Amino acid sequence: MVSNGSKLYMLGLPQPISQDFGKKTAMAGILPHELILEILSWLPVTSLMRFRCVSKTWKFLISDDPYLVKLHMERSSRNPQILLMARQRYKSQCFMARLGSLPCLIQNPAPSSCGRILRCPKPYKYVFGSCNGLLSLHHSLSTNECEEHWVCFWNPATKICSRPSPSLRLNYGMGVQYDINFGFGYDDRRDSYKVVAMVLDSSTQRTSVWVYCMGDVCWRRTIMTSPAFLTFDSNGYSLNGTVNWIGYSFEESKFEELQIFLYDLKNDSCRYLSVPETEASEFTSMGVLNGCLCVSFDERRTVFVVLTLKDVGDERSWSRLVSVSYETLNISPYYDYLQTLCMWGDLLFLAYSEIGAYNIIIFNLKENKVERTEGYYKKVFSLIFSCHYAPSLILPI
Structure with missing residues (x-):
């Protein structure tokens, strides 16, 4: 028996x-x-x-x-899951999070399949980073006098959320406007998780960098840059103890060359990385593929290009991962911009959106052909970012 x-x-x-x-x-x-x-x-x-x-x-x-x-x-990090964060248009608190293995994503890339909806703990409305099983969340309030920003750390696997950070307060003045972008990473030298805020003050044309370490009692302004740096992506991408944004340095409305702004979490310092000269058109985005920073753009409105930087300390390590025509991808370059999601072997996952649909393309790099294209018309989603996620026991305190 x-x-x-x-x-x-x-x-x-x-x-x-x-x-x-x-x-x-x-x-x-x-x-x-x-x-x-x-x-x-x-x-x-x-x-x-x-x-x-x-x-x-x-x-x-x-x-x-x-x-x-x-x-x-x-x-856990040996077999990471992929975290696809998509926000439902017009509903700032509704996020569609797809957590699953890459083989599972290949079988069914639908945002609503084999996953679960992650709703941020109130009052947070935005997820801007993932590191060692922790997600970083953002909340803000604006008045006629200032805007205030708070962040927290959340482990969705253990369902434990940290207390809110101290407020990062930005005061308004005559003609003052701010553009703020966040990044999240791990400083292994101090065993500390850090949020980095890039704050562009258009009135002074300067960018200041503020850092909050988990458990600290205040934000620290570590750098004031001049000329200012205008980012393309709102999220900073974390890699090997650095947080990175792509954009332009500019002064008096004169834009310089395309660059990557690299913030070193260990030394609280920054430097600029040059991007190879390209014939990029209207958009450029960044991400992380197979442990390398990547930059993607469309070239002359006909070709989609992805460049990878193997070593963030060596600008000579740029290489071209893919160069594929929009004709081969069977899409128009005039859709909402195409971006990279992740890689598995020779398969590159791309995403783009159009009116009424959210689409994922699985492209075979070795054979230079599209394996699958999936479009979903039930709900309208706008993709925010994708990253690797490994469930952990780390306490967000």
């Missing part, structure tokens, strides 16, 4: 945790401490959250043991 628990085990499903099981596992000497940590480090976060109820010892291990948190993060 096979018990119900044995049937669950045979099916590969989690068994119910009985009091007797909890007592047995809590007893010292059944398994070495190191072996318990090794086993737990391979389990999904959702299971670990349940297993905290087994005993006080397991609750401490799962919630507070830094070695397990680090080991679990290393294991």
Whole structure:
């Protein structure tokens, strides 16, 4: 006779945790401490959250043991999921988040399939970054005198959200207008998570950089740049301890060459990276593909080009990943702009939107052909960003 628990085990499903099981596992000497940590480090976060109820010892291990948190993060990051963030037009609090493996995304790239809707904890309305299983959220309020901005850190796997940051207050004055963009990354030198705010003051034509470290009591202004830097993408892209924006330096309405503004989280310093000369048309966007910064643009309204920078410390490491005609992609270059999402092997995922539809293209780089194009007309979504996401036990405090 096979018990119900044995049937669950045979099916590969989690068994119910009985009091007797909890007592047995809590007893010292059944398994070495190191072996318990090794086993737990391979389990999904959702299971670990349940297993905290087994005993006080397991609750401490799962919630507070830094070695397990680090080991679990290393294991989880080997098979990251892709996080596609899309916002429903005209509904600022409705985000469609697609969390899943890339093979699953290939089988069904629909934004509403095999995923779940992530609604930001109130009052936050915007997600602008992902790092080590934490998402960074933004909220703002404006009056006639100023605008204020708050951020927080959220672990959707554990459902734990940090307290709001101190306010970043920007005072208005005669002719003063601000353009503010956020980025999120990890400083491994100080073991600290940081939010970087790029604030462009159009009245002075200067850009100031403000930094908030998790747990700090205030924002710090670390840099004031002149000439100002005008970003194309609202989100800064995090890579290897840096946060990056693409745009132009400008002074007195005179634009300089296309550049990447790189902020070093370890040294709180910045530098500019040159982008190879191109015949770019109206848009340029940036992202991260296979651990490299990438820049995409359309060339002469006929060809879509993606450049990658292998080493952020070496401007000579630029290379052309793809150059494909819009005719091959079977779309018009006059759609809302085409951008890169992610890569898996030789497959490049692209996205664009048009009136009434949100579309994903799966393009085979090796064979230079479109594998699939999916369009969805039930709801209108505007893509915000995509990034890798690895569920973790990291506490957002």
